[in-house]
Amino acid sequence: MIRFEQVYKRYATGRDALAGVSFEIGAGELAFLTGHSGAGKSSILKLIALIERPTRGQVFVNDRNTAGVGRRAIPQFRRQVGVVFQDHKLLADRPIADNVALPLIIAGVPRREIDKRVRAALDQVGLLGREKHRPLELSTGEQQRVGIARAVVAKPPLLIADEPTGNLDPDLALEIMQLFKRFNEVGVTVVIATHDVHLIDRIGARRIILGEGRVTAESPPGAAP
Amino acid sequence: MNWRAYFARHAQTLVGSLGRIVHQPVAAFMTMAVIAVAVALPLCLHVLLQNAGEASGGWSNALDLSVYLDKGATPARAQAIAVELRRREDVATVRVITAAEALRQFRDYSGFGAALDALSENPLPNTLVVTPALAASTPEGSEALKGAIAALANVETVQLDTDWVKRLNALLDILRRVVLLAAVLLGAGVMLVVGNTIRLDVLNRRAEIEVMKLVGGSDGFARRPFLYSGVWYGLGGGILALILVGLATVLLAGPAERLALLYGSSFHLTGLDWSTGLGALAGSVGLGWLGSWLAATRHIRSIEPS
Numbered sequence: 001m002i003r004f005e006q007v008y009k010r011y012a013t014g015r016d017a018l019a020g021v022s023f024e025i026g027a028g029e030l031a032f033l034t035g036h037s038g039a040g041k042s043s044i045l046k047l048i049a050l051i052e053r054p055t056r057g058q059v060f061v062n063d064r065n066t067a068g069v070g071r072r073a074i075p076q077f078r079r080q081v082g083v084v085f086q087d088h089k090l091l092a093d094r095p096i097a098d099n100v101a102l103p104l105i106i107a108g109v110p111r112r113e114i115d116k117r118v119r120a121a122l123d124q125v126g127l128l129g130r131e132k133h134r135p136l137e138l139s140t141g142e143q144q145r146v147g148i149a150r151a152v153v154a155k156p157p158l159l160i161a162d163e164p165t166g167n168l169d170p171d172l173a174l175e176i177m178q179l180f181k182r183f184n185e186v187g188v189t190v191v192i193a194t195h196d197v198h199l200i201d202r203i204g205a206r207r208i209i210l211g212e213g214r215v216t217a218e219s220p221p222g223a224a225p
Numbered sequence: 226m227n228w229r230a231y232f233a234r235h236a237q238t239l240v241g242s243l244g245r246i247v248h249q250p251v252a253a254f255m256t257m258a259v260i261a262v263a264v265a266l267p268l269c270l271h272v273l274l275q276n277a278g279e280a281s282g283g284w285s286n287a288l289d290l291s292v293y294l295d296k297g298a299t300p301a302r303a304q305a306i307a308v309e310l311r312r313r314e315d316v317a318t319v320r321v322i323t324a325a326e327a328l329r330q331f332r333d334y335s336g337f338g339a340a341l342d343a344l345s346e347n348p349l350p351n352t353l354v355v356t357p358a359l360a361a362s363t364p365e366g367s368e369a370l371k372g373a374i375a376a377l378a379n380v381e382t383v384q385l386d387t388d389w390v391k392r393l394n395a396l397l398d399i400l401r402r403v404v405l406l407a408a409v410l411l412g413a414g415v416m417l418v419v420g421n422t423i424r425l426d427v428l429n430r431r432a433e434i435e436v437m438k439l440v441g442g443s444d445g446f447a448r449r450p451f452l453y454s455g456v457w458y459g460l461g462g463g464i465l466a467l468i469l470v471g472l473a474t475v476l477l478a479g480p481a482e483r484l485a486l487l488y489g490s491s492f493h494l495t496g497l498d499w500s501t502g503l504g505a506l507a508g509s510v511g512l513g514w515l516g517s518w519l520a521a522t523r524h525i526r527s528i529e530p531s
Contacts, residue, residue, distance in 0.1 A: 079440075
């Protein structure tokens with residue numbers, strides 16, 4: 001599903017975020033990217049969502065080399081990847097339902113179908129009945145769940161999340177993680193970047209540990225090349 | 226792509242962008258007012274020129290030729306020429322003013338009665354006033370008729386005062402070009418005004434555009450509401466411009482008719498014709514669209530999620 005081959009990333013500021021990262025995540029896997037802040041977690045997710053391009057090396061997503069995805073093809077590419085952000089990135093001036101519906105509107109799904117799928121997605125994250133509320137009327141945990149509903153509403157085969165529990169207390173964080181696990185159980189490949197090691201222990205899934213722009217360890221060890 | 230959903234989405238965006246404009250009535254009105262002034266200015270000039278053209282057209286149609294006979298021509302000869310001219314197809318009427326008649330009229334109107342009595346003989350020639358037929362009332366037709374009459378025996382000079390009409394028409398031609406030039410420049414101004422408004426709008430909604438792009442929205446998708454905003458600005462500005470031109474016409478109609486009356490003319494100020502008005506409206510909408518397209522395309526392209 002995702003394959004990194006000797007990937008280097010140097011930002012315009014001169015900072016080397018990734019220095020030869022290689023790993024592979026199979027379809028249907030649930031994997032955590034961990035490591036200290038600045039270890040390269042976010043950079044990896046940005047490369048997967050084509051927000052950034054590798055300086056060297058190759059990134060494959062859905063068995064497709066991202067180097068071959070041109071500027072004009074990026075929107076279509078991103079529709080195959082659901083992204084959850086630490087700061088939710090919701091549109092504050094629109095109701096929850098419109099926020100969740102955005103990927104479907106972009107994909108040109110008919111209105112009636114949109115309503116149905118938005119309600120289904122909100123049901124999955126436990127927010128059914130809150131469609132008319134604005135994001136700021138919801139708690140941080142609830143906003144994060146709206147973000148997740150938006151990421152999964154178009155049923156992408158791949159879901160990536162950058163520190164999705166960064167602003168949440170431990171109980172809420174566990175709840176969110178279990179939500180991701182449920183999506184993984186129905187076949188979605190899920191990659192989550194987090195520094196919350198205790199939380200990963202409680203979920204029990206594959207870990208790719210990063211340090212200084214490299215993969216320093218994996219657990220269980222040897223699960224990937 | 227589902228076409229019904231596609232059109233439904235467009236309709237929704239159209240209404241949505243109107244809603245956003247309504248939410249900022251003052252700012253939107255200012256933009257539309259600037260467009261309105263830019264569109265109304267060339268339109269007003271156009272109306273002015275149209276009326277000037279019509280008014281001068283009325284004069285040139287009523288142009289008479291004054292035919293002055295030489296000293297050797299008798300009043301009988303004048304009548305004979307008149308009969309000959311009346312047979313021509315390009316002549317409507319011929320009036321004979323004999324030298325004696327002319328002298329009497331001159332004495333009555335000029336107040337030089339005593340001075341004229343001192344003259345030993347009548348200095349005025351026998352004169353014919355020829356009105357061309359309607360078909361020959363063009364500058365070319367009158368010129369041809371003038372040539373034909375000048376060739377007759379006993380005719381001294383034929384006076385056709387079309388020079389000033391020609392000059393006026395040449396002047397109007399220049400002014401028409403000026404209006405066209407002004408329209409082009411002000412049209413570019415409309416585009417810049419809309420472009421600038423849309424640019425600020427795009428920058429204000431940067432976060433929203435970023436999110437759209439993150440969930441797979443193309444540049445075209447993010448641009449669509451701005452294009453509709455541009456169309457609304459153009460339409461609002463165009464309608465305001467037509468109202469301005471209408472008001473100007475109403476305000477000027479009374480004084481113009483009074484002035485015309487003083488010249489003994491039944492001239493009537495005509496307002497903007499429908500086709501020009503609709504054309505200006507369409508042009509305003511088109512420029513609004515184009516201005517927003519240029520601005521939105523450029524600025525949306527530069528917004529990338531990070």
